[in-house]
Amino acid sequence: MSETKKDEQIENNEKKKESESSKTKFTFKCTRCDKCCLSRGPIPITAWDLQLWAHNKVVANFLPYLDIQEIPSGGIDLILKPIVPPKSGNDDEASNTPSPFRQVPIEDLLGAKCSMYNEEQKKCLIYENRPLSCRTYPLEFDGNSFTIVDEECPGIGEEGMTKEDLKEMRDIAKTMFLELARMRISLPVLYQVLSKTFMMDLMKQQMEVMSNMSEEDRAKLDEIMKKNQDNEHEHEH
Ligand code: SF4
Ligand code: SF4
Known part of the structure; x- marks a missing residue:
């Protein structure tokens, strides 16, 4: 290989190395x-x-x-x-x-x-x-x-x-x-446990409200529930 060709090859290799190192170098x-x-x-x-x-x-x-x-x-x-x-x-x-x-x-x-x-x-x-x-x-x-x-x-x-x-x-x-x-x-995991606890608390609150109701209010509620059920049955037929 002639001296000029050798020099060219060395120069190319150097350039390649330079561009590779600049590609991988992360600066921020x-x-x-x-x-x-x-x-x-x-x-x-x-x-x-x-x-x-x-x-x-x-x-x-x-x-x-x-x-x-x-x-x-x-x-x-x-x-x-x-x-x-x-x-x-x-x-x-x-x-x-x-x-x-x-x-x-x-x-x-x-x-x-x-x-x-x-x-x-x-x-x-x-x-x-x-x-x-x-x-x-x-x-x-x-x-x-x-x-x-x-x-x-x-x-x-x-x-x-x-x-x-x-x-x-x-x-x-x-x-x-x-x-x-x-x-x-x-x-x-926390989400599941918390949702479960939250639902249980809601149910407890509801049961407490029901147990504190007077006989009269409970009878009214039963009547409303019964009406709703009857309406649902009518729609089904
Ligand atoms: S502010 Fe955000 S977008 Fe702008 S230079 Fe900093 S990290 Fe990059
Ligand atoms: S305003 Fe503050 S909190 Fe919001 S993205 Fe920018 S650095 Fe982050």
Whole structure:
């Protein structure tokens, strides 16, 4: 091989190595553009978050914004509910008012603005108490590898990330994975037990009301029940 060809090959190999290393090198620095806060949708909440909020005595402040969401794998997540997006079409103004209490299909909440983000002030209102999920965004760990969940995040590729920063971000992503797994195991169990207890309490309350009724009221109730049954039978025939 001629000297010129050798030099060319060495140069090509160097370029290849350079491009491979730049492809695998993950650098990130949040630019605080808040793009993610405007479109995060439901944010999964873990015991880590509840513990932090309890420590800072702010759990009660979050209660109106917490909800349960079914996940595709069949389980449930505790979520920080986003602001309900305004409905387009013929809806009146009142129903367009964003409210964390309105029941909406979860699909409508995907990509919706976080309820903790203030657009006028352009800031997260709970930054010190922000969930673990926000601390690891846009990096996620699935038990085997790390993935970027938002390729459009402007922080990706930003210089200035030290080895320690990267390790910290990866550790937070791993913690999120474990905490979420724990939550997804315990939530359905708690949910079942609590629903059962709640139903039993309701039945007890009903029985108590019945036993405290006067003879006269009980006779009236029997009469109403009998009428209803007769009506049902008439409709059947
Ligand atoms: S994580 Fe990304 S999208 Fe979110 S504020 Fe930081 S740079 Fe912007
Ligand atoms: S909790 Fe704060 S950081 Fe997290 S998405 Fe909402 S506004 Fe953004």
